[in-house]
Amino acid sequence: MSQKKFYITTAIDYVNSIPHLGTAYEKIGADALARFMRMDGYQVHFQMGNDEHSVNVLKAAKEKGLEPKVYCDEMRGKFTEIWQKLFISYDDFIQTSEPRHHKASQKLFEVLKESGDVFKGDYEGWYCESCEAFYTEKDLVNGECPHHKSKPKWLKEKNYFFKLSKYQQPLLEYIQQHPEFILPEIRRNEVLGLLKQGLEDISISRAGFPWGIPVPNDPEHALYVWFDALINYLTAVGYGADEKKFQEWWPATIHIIGKDITRFHCVIWPAMLMAANLPLPKTVFGHGFVYLRGEKMSKTLGNVVTPLDVINSYSPDSLRYYLLRTSSFGADGNFTWEDFIKRYNADLANDLGNVLNRSLGMAKKYFEGKISKGEEKPEDKLLIEKAKETAAKVRKAMNYLNGDLDYHLALEAIWDLIGTTDKYIDSSAPWTLKKNNQEERLKQVLHNVFNSIRLIGMWIFPFMPDTSKKIYQQLQIPFPNHFSESENWDIMPDEHPLGEASPLFPRIEMNPGNS
């Protein structure tokens, strides 16, 4: 029986600097979804990578005195090291300088050329090398690039063009007929507005650029960086190389991208696919940005907080939790050290960590760590019902077809279960049961508590995989492969020996903020 496929991608990143918090946010968000779908029984291909054919990359390499390819391979190591530290469970990591990608890009170019949607024409204009972009007169500020405050060059060259204008109407119709194609809805409305303004044909190559994918049969020209970048989603699943694999995985189920590049993924990319007669990705999801104390983070501006700052000071999972808990994936979020520490202590140390710790403490003290079923009571229902409700809420929050990826609501629901478990402990008062020698009732209370913790530990897996595993270690239960194996209440075996308690998130007592 073949499993249902789920092909998820993130945007590929420029390698002129190492990942900052915003880049990490995207990968963490995508990872949460990928993990959730795997646990929910899908066969997942989670694709990531680096975007290398850029002028800025070439410059960065030169500054270090390295060949671009050598530099890019070095950066790959730096990127993947961070992704692995953050437990990003990607299945494949592509570099656009790889031969497989050159072949796929060239193939797509040829297909488009044959279909007549790629043609040669004149292009001229003000060109900013930092932006790798042409600007019109009115875009310039005092004759300078609005982003880099540097004087652009007047360039004129023969380029290859893509007939984007031809796809204005088909795209409009497609987007209107497929509301799930662009999410959240606000991004969709933006793109629709854009399309109504009209589309112009766009240049897709550069003459004499040494660091790029050569245009087939015209090696003086290289493909323009974003043109080849988009094609990575095809390359990764075997386009032009492994037809069987390609048929299996394409189209992508969801592209996770930043809200600033919806133009490429929701207009140019689908137009390219239409031109090549390939199916379109099911969904393009434009997530929000992370702001640092309200100030936008940017590689160009240099006010960057790296994920390593947080990982090294605290833990990968605490960063994952913080970023996913604050708002929905579609909306913008904030990062401040003060807020991070607050959440860490309140949610991770006091709630999640403590509920496990106190429960293990009781199990050890009252039953030497071995728990069994005992005497049930009607008031147990409340906790059991809450656990069921949690599953439903998490599933609902993760279903992006509702319009957004509500990680914050999923986590809120799980934390509600943690709170209910704490209340259940307090109202059942195991210490009093012990004093009154109500052994059987005491057994059942702990049995229920650990069932609840077991489920909490499972539901947090997509968001905090490392913590999830640690909880299962302390419970001495093998981690399930799928939610369905362990979703039901009451599957703790009798006489189950629990493991040793160890704080998951030691409280942060100092104020080491340095933002």
Place this chain on the structure above:
RNA sequence: UGCGGGGUAGAGCAGUCUGGUAGCUCGCCGGGCUCAUAACCCGGAGGUCCUAGGUUCAAAUCCUAGCCCCGCUACCA
């Protein structure tokens, strides 16, 4: 200029679509408990819901006008 988001307790936010006693988290104050990471549980104080008009029996919520903040405006996720 255009498009979009937002202005609700000290802080961060939900509620606005589908009007009907203003809610959550953190912080603060008081109490409880002792299994736990000075944790957890219970209770409390604290709000002109940006402003001015309007509709309505009733407006944070709908309508009109205005003020203020913040994004995006062709390639920074």
